[in-house]
Amino acid sequence: MPFTPFHMGPALAVKAVCGRHFSLMVFGFSQIAIDIEPLVHIIRGDAVLHGFTHTYLGATLIALASVLVGRPVCQFLLKYWTPDPSSPFLNWLHGPKLISWPAAIASAFVGTYSHVFLDSIMHFDMQPLAPFSDTNALLHVISVDSLHLVCVLGGVLGVLLSFAVFIIRRGAQVDGQA
Numbered sequence: 001m002p003f004t005p006f007h008m009g010p011a012l013a014v015k016a017v018c019g020r021h022f023s024l025m026v027f028g029f030s031q032i033a034i035d036i037e038p039l040v041h042i043i044r045g046d047a048v049l050h051g052f053t054h055t056y057l058g059a060t061l062i063a064l065a066s067v068l069v070g071r072p073v074c075q076f077l078l079k080y081w082t083p084d085p086s087s088p089f090l091n092w093l094h095g096p097k098l099i100s101w102p103a104a105i106a107s108a109f110v111g112t113y114s115h116v117f118l119d120s121i122m123h124f125d126m127q128p129l130a131p132f133s134d135t136n137a138l139l140h141v142i143s144v145d146s147l148h149l150v151c152v153l154g155g156v157l158g159v160l161l162s163f164a165v166f167i168i169r170r171g172a173q174v175d176g177q178a
Contacts, residue, residue, distance in 0.1 A: 008155065011158070014158070016164075023104060029111075030107070033066050074099055
């Protein structure tokens with residue numbers, strides 16, 4: 001799924017459950033980083049778009065780079081993103097300006113490994129276990145339309161869970177202040 005927002009759907013659900021222990025920004029950074037290779041192949045007109053970065057070995061290296069480079073880049077961006085003070089949800093959603101090392105590591109690895117997993121289902125040129133195996137047992141395990149639907153539903157679930165967590169926590173804060 002190069003250059004599509006579908007990978008972010010399941011990440012929204014993970015963020016809703018894990019909260020500050022998962023960074024959507026580092027996850028997104030890892031999604032962009034892993035798809036640089038297919039972009040280069042598209043520009044060159046190559047028949048095979050998904051190479052080394054779309055293997056679990058390559059995803060591991062991309063995840064490490066996403067932690068080391070993506071965490072400071074994302075923290076810099078968070079430092080300058082100021083949500084509307086009159087919007088309690090946006091302020092809650094913004095979270096802390098510091099992305100912890102464990103959150104960055106988890107987000108980068110979930111990002112790259114889930115990317116390889118999802119792309120393995122739909123792309124014929126994927127060899128996710130290379131160099132150890134050139135097979136792709138996940139290819140067409142479900143239809144591409146079903147895969148997209150699962151990703152969209154993951155995003156909807158994530159948004160709903162985020163609102164629910166926000167409302168529950170806000171209620172707890174109001175009760176605690178009374």
